[in-house]
Amino acid sequence: MEPPLVSVVLPVFNRQDVIADALKSVLDQTYSDLEVIVVDDGSTDATLSEVARVADSRVRVIQNSGARGAGSARNAGIALATGRYLAFQDSDDWWHPEKLAVQMHTLTAPGNDRIAAVGSNWRLMADDASSPTVFVSVVHTTVSRDAVLAGLVTGVISTPMLLLDRQRIAAPAQFDPAFPSLEERDFLYRCLPAGQGTLALMESVLVEVRRGRNDHVANPSGSLIGYERFLTKYPDEVSRLPGAADWYHYRAMREALILRDRRRARSHHSAVASRSILLEVEYQLGRVFGYAGLAVATRCRLRPRLATRRNDVTPPRTSRISMR
Known part of the structure; x- marks a missing residue:
């Protein structure tokens, strides 16, 4: 059989x-x-x-x-x-019935031999009668493993959204248990071959996500450790990607502020090379008011450019996926 x-x-x-x-x-x-x-x-x-x-x-x-x-x-x-x-x-979480069929079609379509993994759009389940929220919006496109490490793609590469071809990945599929959060980014970065167009991003919403007990939003302590581990595990790789080190320090700073860990927040804030008034405003709001201050900064669009230029919403269009 x-x-x-x-x-x-x-x-x-x-x-x-x-x-x-x-x-x-x-x-x-x-x-x-x-x-x-x-x-x-x-x-x-x-x-x-x-x-x-x-x-x-x-x-x-x-x-x-x-x-x-x-x-x-x-x-x-x-x-x-x-x-x-x-x-x-x-x-x-809950998969739409066509999730695997759509992703398998992409992996096996003629001309897609370089693609080793596929991610998809997802939607956050509503806890009440309100409409669920689509958190990520991407087009049919492909990106490189460097885009994963640099934080240019986030939700579309969470574990329930992924499908990998084990014959095309560059390393054995293994998770690093030292990551209490953000482990899927490390996993995917190590699995993807070098070069352009090895990760496909699907436009379709294929997964319904329930806000979990240990995801990066509900678990700031795990997220802080995760961001810090990327900086220590991949120092050379992060340093060569423009803006990546700043982004990891910035994200770690925010998690530390949520935890009211001012020492670690100050350390990561000082490490951000791209200084701006918006960064200082957000840092001070978080330092004084914690999560509430950061929420105000987000709501009032006071987050610094290094936070938004990571393009969490729409990854860069590099090449079209064959959908034949």
Whole structure:
């Protein structure tokens, strides 16, 4: 029997209320040649019972002896994956039924031989009756691994949005457990081959995201460590990319201000080479008022140019993806 073409790794920890929906959204894909490896990271609630209710031979479940973190759990799933193509689902998110079909079409289309990974647009689920928000808007385009490291692409490369071709990536697919947040950027940067056009960005909204317990917004402590780790893990690479070092110091400064860690905030603020009045205004607002001050700066468009020039919303158009 031939192994499935796509392996989907789904780490989970104490998500009894949402895991079934996340899992079913993978199993209900119009592209059905897949396996799902659910990695339970030491759950103490009814998560495993909810997974067991989903009767499908394509699902495999492995259990860690204790909570090791999402990166280690994904690595355990990757080690058992048999498919050429690798995807990830979070335990609280939901895939549109055509997600894998659309991304597989891009990876396998004639002329797209350089593309090693595909990301997609996503939408934040509303907690109330209001309309959900589309946080990222991209066109069908490709970018390089340097754009990933430089912060030019963000949400479209979160783990639930990704699909990778394991025969085209430059390094074994492994997450660095030392990243408590932002680990997907490090993972993708190491996996992508050098050169232009190795990461494709899809215009379609293919994933519905629930604001998580440990994402970079809800977990400023993890984000601060993540930004600082990029600066120490890739000092030469970050230094050669124009504006990248400033961007990482700026982002670390903001997270430190949210945490009211003035010492680390001051250190990162001092390291930003591109000084401006807007940077000073935002820093002082954050230093005095914490998160509330930073929110005012964002709402009043007082953020410095180095924050917005990173182009979180629309990555640079470098070349069109073949959609034949």
